[in-house]
Amino acid sequence: MAAAAPEAADEVAPSATLSVYKAARCIKRRASTLYNALRSVAEDAAFVAEVAALWPSLPLVANLRCGLWYAPPRAFAATCYFKSTDGHAGNWSFSTARLNLHLALLAGERGGCIIVDSTRRGKRFPDSMSKTIPIWCSVLNRAIERHRLQAIHKSAEVNYQSSTLLNGDAENNSDLSNWDSSVHLPVWVLGTEKNAIEGRIDEWTDQFESCGADIHSLAVGLQKPLRPLWISQRTRIWLNEVPELESWDFTPIILISASDAVATQRMSSEFSWHYIPGAGDDEESWARGLTPTLFWKHSYDLIDAGPDRCNQIVADIVEKDRVYRAQRGEHCPQITCKSLRSLAGAKCNDDQTTEMCAMNLDHCTSTMDAHCSNNGLLLFWIGTSNLAVSSTFHGALVGVDCILNCDSTSKLPASSSENSYLELSIVGSKDDRFSLMRNLPKAVDFAKRNLMAGRKILVCCQNGEDISICVALAILALLFDDNGL
Numbered sequence: 140m141a142a143a144a145p146e147a148a149d150e151v152a153p154s155a156t157l158s159v160y161k162a163a164r165c166i167k168r169r170a171s172t173l174y175n176a177l178r179s180v181a182e183d184a185a186f187v188a189e190v191a192a193l194w195p196s197l198p199l200v201a202n203l204r205c206g207l208w209y210a211p212p213r214a215f216a217a218t219c220y221f222k223s224t225d226g227h228a229g230n231w232s233f234s235t236a237r238l239n240l241h242l243a244l245l246a247g248e249r250g251g252c253i254i255v256d257s258t259r260r261g262k263r264f265p266d267s268m269s270k271t272i273p274i275w276c277s278v279l280n281r282a283i284e285r286h287r288l289q290a291i292h293k294s295a296e297v298n299y300q301s302s303t304l305l306n307g308d309a310e311n312n313s314d315l316s317n318w319d320s321s322v323h324l325p326v327w328v329l330g331t332e333k334n335a336i337e338g339r340i341d342e343w344t345d346q347f348e349s350c351g352a353d354i355h356s357l358a359v360g361l362q363k364p365l366r367p368l369w370i371s372q373r374t375r376i377w378l379n380e381v382p383e384l385e386s387w388d389f390t391p392i393i394l395i396s397a398s399d400a401v402a403t404q405r406m407s408s409e410f411s412w413h414y415i416p417g418a419g420d421d422e423e424s425w426a427r428g429l430t431p432t433l434f435w436k437h438s439y440d441l442i443d444a445g446p447d448r449c450n451q452i453v454a455d456i457v458e459k460d461r462v463y464r465a466q467r468g469e470h471c472p473q474i475t476c477k478s479l480r481s482l483a484g485a486k487c488n489d490d491q492t493t494e495m496c497a498m499n500l501d502h503c504t505s506t507m508d509a510h511c512s513n514n515g516l517l518l519f520w521i522g523t524s525n526l527a528v529s530s531t532f533h534g535a536l537v538g539v540d541c542i543l544n545c546d547s548t549s550k551l552p553a554s555s556s557e558n559s560y561l562e563l564s565i566v567g568s569k570d571d572r573f574s575l576m577r578n579l580p581k582a583v584d585f586a587k588r589n590l591m592a593g594r595k596i597l598v599c600c601q602n603g604e605d606i607s608i609c610v611a612l613a614i615l616a617l618l619f620d621d622n623g624l
Contacts, residue, residue: 171415174449176425177434177441179418182405183372183397184209187255190370190395193381197393198249200242202256202267207431208419209255209397217245219254226270231336233278233343235350240357243279247360250384251391257398259417263371264325268394273324274336274343276365276392280320281344283358287318319364319389363390371396410445428457518597521611524619525595526586528611530603540594543585545578545606561585565606575606579613586614 187209191199198216201207207218219242225232246252254272258265322337348354366389370376384391398416405414418425427450434441437456444452518527518539527539531546540559547564563578582598589596598614600607 171425172413172446172449173425173427173429173453174441174444174446175413175415176418177438177449178412179398179415180208180434181438181442182414183257183399183418186372187395187397188214190376190393191253193376193378194251194253194384194393196249196384197251197253197391198245200245200252200254202254204422205257205417205419206255206397208422208434209257211435212432216252217241221254221256221267221271221275223258223266223271226266226274228332231270231274231339233274233346235346235352238347238350238352239275240352243357243365244360246365246390246392247357247362251393253393253395255395255397257396257417257419259398259415259420261400261416263373263400264369264394264396265417268367268369268396269325269328270332270336272392272394273322273367274340276367277320277322277340278343278347279357279361280318280364281340282347282352282354283361283364284318284320285344285348286354286358317388319366323366325369361390363388365390365392367392367394369394369396372399412446427453429453433457433460517603519603521615523623524615525590525593526611526614527595527597528603528607529597529599530607531599531601538595539597541585541589541596543582543596543598543610545582545598545600545610548601558589565600565610567605575609579610582610583614583617587618590618 187199191197191210191214199210199214201210201215201218203218203220207215219239220237221239222234222237224230225234225237242252242254254268256265256268320340322333322340324333324336368391370393398418399414400416402416403414405412419431422429433456437452441449441452441456518529520527531544531548542560544560544562545565547566561581563582565578566574568575586596586598598607598611600610
């Protein structure tokens, strides 16, 4: 019997470990409440306001989407979109799909700008600020440098005087030797990583020049090279030594990481709450339909409500806003919803259409489901384009001549032909970021062939809200103009 004791202990150990894990997960869920997130955002927003007040002439810019939470909407002059994935170690890149040229022009016009973002990962700055934006600054600086050198060489070849250079570039060219196009990374980025990034700047500059961007406008608008500066809640700034913008020989891109890096328990005069670093990130998982605009409109009420009443107040705010928008038709009716099945007992038939005014496809009301789908497949017809989108179908459809199936998990229908059915195994961007791009030519060719023949096409994917929408948009952009097909 004594020998059996160790075996019993071994059997108990896994369950004990599992219980500790479950307990830790439970504690984390309780800490990540809606009130804690909103209170954390409000605390971080106060820090952002303090830093922005040091350079009041610089425009405040939100890095989408997280940055929008950290200041009232009226405080932002613009938004930008820099992804952290473009700065992950070993995955550095310069995105020609997210050029953010408006930001560079704004910085040139105002003498710099302040970008707001945050991160949940227990570090001071997100990779978008540590590496993505520094790469962007260096690529734009180098492209401007090349552009001005080309202007000088072209002028010399035709024997022009320097005063005839376009739009005053002569003054800039005289100081071209002082133009800094090197990569400026924060001190915590390892030397090996910095060297690898520097070795690819010319490659990314070539990509930027070949994408068709208006580099001349950048060269005219930017009198000084772009350069990032980093400020977090741990940064020490002496208020009597804040530098003037004119004293810098570069155009500052001030990067504010709004959140502290450490989660802590905090107290107010009324409530105890848990501080969440980067609370504004991944809003779908916690915001319950609340948007940054709604939050700042009702911020005092939400913070004063406390943890017990916060969820209910948010639900009331979101519902009232939905009704308000629907009644006033703030969203133009650009999509027509038509049910193509015979709906026995339903209030609409195959010939009846319902204009989708102020309809959020993620929050389709129960009335719309009952009247138009009756638990059947719901098709969304895009105007008079003979093009519809929906989720993946199962079975025969009425009123559709051709099907463009973008769902990689579905099977080819038995009664289909090459002319009436095309299956493209397009996966999400997280699995393969180039999957959609590789398959678009086939999709557009299929649509062009059938639309010109007067056939009606259904574009479907697994949920009807992601890949099918992208494919339909590409078809509309490439095959239609103001006069139609």
